[in-house]
Amino acid sequence: MTTVLIADDQPMQRFGFRMLLESQDDMTVVGEAGNGTEAIDLITRHQPDVALMDIRMPGLDGIEATRHIIRSGSRTRVLIVTTFDLDAYAYDGLRAGASGFLVKDAQPEELLSGIRAVAAGDAVVAPSLTRRLLDAYAQHLPAAAPGSPPAAVLDPRITALTDREREILTVIGQGWSNAEIATRLHLAESTVKTHLTRILAKTGCRDRVQAVILAYDTRLVTPS
CATH class of the missing domain: 1.10.10.10 (Winged helix-like DNA-binding domain superfamily/Winged helix DNA-binding domain)
Known part of the structure; x- marks a missing residue:
């Protein structure tokens, strides 16, 4: 069973993610956070396999939360979910230690396979997209x-x-x-x-x- 934390400041977005993930036999949602500080607290408490992390949240944003999670030595892997394909924040997220990122309008199958890949220790950014991102970075x-x-x-x-x-x-x-x-x-x-x-x-x-x-x-x- 893959355990997942959802961090997003939009309640409807969190609801949609939860409905999708809990429709899967091999996934369960252990918590929801509306900002980076809440995400860190819940990850410390539950140590989920994967954190779905929005970037733009009030207070502590997803980049700083990711940086804190990685530096703490947590077992949780971060999958950033952003609105923009080549958002500059995505570069910062990868450098902060995220295991990849997806866009919010990705197909449900892409999100599910991405979570499974990250939980297994893989990265979720396709090689060609990685090159485009890092060429810009x-x-x-x-x-x-x-x-x-x-x-x-x-x-x-x-x-x-x-x-x-x-x-x-x-x-x-x-x-x-x-x-x-x-x-x-x-x-x-x-x-x-x-x-x-x-x-x-x-x-x-x-x-x-x-x-x-x-x-x-x-x-x-x-x-x-």
Whole structure:
């Protein structure tokens, strides 16, 4: 049974989510919050598998709530649900530690599969959309000082990787799916998944989205 918290300042939106989730045999809603502070309190109390987190809420917003939840070491994974496909707040949410985001007008099947994926430890942002998002986000990264070594050379999270793991992290950052990596690098897809698991463990990334952000932050990947 996947336990879910709903955080949204619109009562009708919360009601709609609850009706959908509780129609599923494998999901149950453990609480509803109208702002980020309430969400943090309920997550601390119930430790749900997934928190559906709106961004724009009164008081403490969904970004700050997500940041607090991740820093606290909570087992709860955050799935941001936003009104806008490429809302700038979505970038901040991913950097705060969310495991992905969906738009509120997504099909019910997309929301349900997204919750199940996040609960299983996966990310919910499609690789191609991840690349679009982070290309936009990366425009705001500070420029490297002239003559300074690449950030990846200095970052211990990157230097801990093998050459193959660094190669796979790079192409993950470029938006390749596991199947594409397997085909283009002539690997079994199970081998790709093993490499990804090791990359996440060595870098401390929670999921694929956080690994992509690391690839951008260390400039293994640059905007297209």
